[in-house]
Amino acid sequence: MKIASWNVNSLNVRMPHLAQWLRDAQPDVVALQETKVEDERFPDSQLAELGYRSVFCGQKTYNGVALLSRVPFASECVTAIPNFDDPQKRVLAATVGDVRIVDLYVVNGEKVGSEKFAYKLRWIEAVRAWLREELITHPNMVVLGDFNIAPDDRDVHDPKRWREKILCSTPERDALRSLLDLGLHDSFRLFNDEPGHHSWWDYRLAAFQRNWGLRIDLALVSDALRPRITAAGIDKAPRTWERPSDHTPVWLQTD
């Protein structure tokens, strides 16, 4: 099973890109972020024509997540973090086969020390408490999405320039560590320990052409699922297309 994640930065704009990429990459499950589309307007019939069922949790203008699957979802989906009051649509969990899939659009945080930064850390702590419970009932789990955190300096094109900046700061990396400490593993790093592999490049300053990027889109796998992961990677091709998202898909393969 190929499981992927992509922050599409508006599904309205990127639907043609998504359709092309589904045909090219043939994923079985896809987690989307920043769909920016209300549920009433989600293009589920168009995706059905492409062979994918969808569940979604969106809002107008900002945020929004969705899960696509070639096989039926095995359970009702969860669309909010339990016991955490949050109007922003950033999480979606569902089950495919015997694998629990948790799609996260982590808060960006704007600037270290800002109000949004405090919200980011509170939000991740609430996610941690939720995943701790989910892992008890669903030991086979993939937690994937736009984490808005580069795990370490290998994931940053210029660590000196990004030192303690948003997406790279110690409090954010500690927060990510608190998730990994639940028994989750960064699938990309099971297969590749090199620097210079990124999943997001700023639209400005021709960042993609210069590979001025960060690896902030992650697919984490649980202890129980880890032995079943056979490959993981980043698909840079969609970032080269006309009018791209600023993120590109990341994926993993299970046996």
Place this chain on the structure above:
DNA sequence: ATGGTGGGCATCCCA
């Protein structure tokens, strides 16, 4: 220190 680009939307907010 600043601003560069893009999406949504209709004015700046968010990334």
